[in-house]
Amino acid sequence: MSDIRQQALDYHEFPIPGKTAVCLTKPAETSHDLALAYSPGVAEPVREIAANPDNAYRYTNKGNTVAVITNGTAILGLGNLGPLASKPVMEGKALLFKHFANIDSTDIEITHNTPEEFINTVAAIADTFGGINLEDIKAPECFVIERELIARCKVPVFHDDQHGTAIVTAAGMINALEIQGKLISDATFVCMGAGAAAIACMTMLVKCGANRANIYMLDTKGVIHSGRTDLNEYKALFANDTDKRTLLDVIKGADVFLGLSGPDVIGAEEVALMADKPVIFACSNPDPEIKPALAHATRSDLIMGTGRSDYPNQVNNVLCFPFIFRGALDVRASCINDEMKIAAVHAIAALAKEPVPASVLKAYPNVTSLSFGPEYVLPKPMDPRLLPNVARAVAQAAIDSGVAAIPTLPKYAD
Numbered sequence: 001m002s003d004i005r006q007q008a009l010d011y012h013e014f015p016i017p018g019k020t021a022v023c024l025t026k027p028a029e030t031s032h033d034l035a036l037a038y039s040p041g042v043a044e045p046v047r048e049i050a051a052n053p054d055n056a057y058r059y060t061n062k063g064n065t066v067a068v069i070t071n072g073t074a075i076l077g078l079g080n081l082g083p084l085a086s087k088p089v090m091e092g093k094a095l096l097f098k099h100f101a102n103i104d105s106t107d108i109e110i111t112h113n114t115p116e117e118f119i120n121t122v123a124a125i126a127d128t129f130g131g132i133n134l135e136d137i138k139a140p141e142c143f144v145i146e147r148e149l150i151a152r153c154k155v156p157v158f159h160d161d162q163h164g165t166a167i168v169t170a171a172g173m174i175n176a177l178e179i180q181g182k183l184i185s186d187a188t189f190v191c192m193g194a195g196a197a198a199i200a201c202m203t204m205l206v207k208c209g210a211n212r213a214n215i216y217m218l219d220t221k222g223v224i225h226s227g228r229t230d231l232n233e234y235k236a237l238f239a240n241d242t243d244k245r246t247l248l249d250v251i252k253g254a255d256v257f258l259g260l261s262g263p264d265v266i267g268a269e270e271v272a273l274m275a276d277k278p279v280i281f282a283c284s285n286p287d288p289e290i291k292p293a294l295a296h297a298t299r300s301d302l303i304m305g306t307g308r309s310d311y312p313n314q315v316n317n318v319l320c321f322p323f324i325f326r327g328a329l330d331v332r333a334s335c336i337n338d339e340m341k342i343a344a345v346h347a348i349a350a351l352a353k354e355p356v357p358a359s360v361l362k363a364y365p366n367v368t369s370l371s372f373g374p375e376y377v378l379p380k381p382m383d384p385r386l387l388p389n390v391a392r393a394v395a396q397a398a399i400d401s402g403v404a405a406i407p408t409l410p411k412y413a414d
């Protein structure tokens, strides 16, 4: 067994199985404590909430709790391994919510037969939580699931693999293209993958200035083009009128390769054909579309990112979801709208240009310095400024766009 494999298994098994637990926020030592926490005292907040549902935010943990909900159909890049096998990833997201944004989170893995069953299950329990983070649900079902749940739930519903990934990718891409001296509007993009993350990332990049005509998307059958009859409605939005059919056809002269597909799908031959000063974000987890060592060995003028924590430029939705929910919960936003997402893009991108605090460097024992450049286009997940900077920008955007029930910003400790 490899070292990291055994270390990861031990980390999850010991000293107690799993990564999260419930902790109490009120005393439960005396009979008086119990008379308040339970019977008879608990009846009082029950009556208050029955009279006015908003009181749930006052008397229960609803307002600081996000459910991480999945069906396990697209677990990272490992594929459809089912709800139970996805539990370590969902507990991991709960760990990240708590550690980085002090949001209490519970993982929920749903077994179901149809998207409607999944939607009905989530809609039926959504009011328990302050927000719903959908995770690792494959395309195209994820699109209708998210759309229906947004329509039916009173709390924000956010498919992290779509929007969290898109926000972080856009932030990193804006910075990487700037370093490479390229305009996003002129850049040519090749996106490997046409699922949840890929469709959302390319949609976001277009909103950030990318030219739709300069985007080539591929799935397992090759280039998405207008002659194909097997495209779902989401892929069809990215169909090009072109006679290019393969990665080799589209990668020639491309400025950007964005991988949201699976391991080792692009090789040295293709990387060598890209334009000068290219950007490669190989975001598949745990194994990227190309190993950084191979890409760097092929050419020295590229900027390389992966989804992993053990290489420079981690392009991963962990930079977004804890903080976008922090901002949304803090002003009790009814949804996470485009204004809030774009605000998150710019807050994350801007932070990469700031000097990096010593506490961040401490978390990376093999790194001696970090400053804006080819090896540092995005902040690190443990940067303590992500919380105030991103949450504040998101909360302000929620207020400005009229979706916040609380119209004032909380004080964020810088």
Ligand SMILES: NC(=O)C1=CN([C@@H]2O[C@H](COP(=O)(O)OP(=O)(O)OC[C@H]3O[C@@H](n4cnc5c(N)ncnc54)[C@H](OP(=O)(O)O)[C@@H]3O)[C@@H](O)[C@H]2O)C=CC1
Binding pocket: 073, 074, 075, 076, 077, 078, 136, 137, 138, 139, 140, 160, 161, 162, 165, 192, 193, 194, 195, 196, 197, 198, 218, 219, 220, 221, 259, 260, 261, 262, 265, 283, 284, 285, 286, 306, 307, 315, 316, 317, 318
């Ligand atoms: N770094 C990050 O923050 C994130 C990374 N990801 C990564 O993105 C990948 C996709 O996740 P997600 O969008 O949720 O999953 P989906 O199941 O929704 O989409 C997967 C897509 O990848 C395509 N694909 C799979 N294998 C290949 C291949 N060998 N060649 C070309 N295309 C391929 C599929 O093609 P087809 O449509 O033909 O089946 C499909 O379009 C995963 O590896 C995941 O780890 C996802 C979210 C966040």
Ligand SMILES: CC(=O)C(=O)O
Binding pocket: 075, 076, 077, 136, 160, 161, 284, 285, 307, 316, 317, 318
């Ligand atoms: C990071 C993540 O959410 C994924 O790879 O699915």
Ligand SMILES: [Mg+2]
Binding pocket: 076, 135, 136, 160, 161
């Ligand atoms: Mg995911």
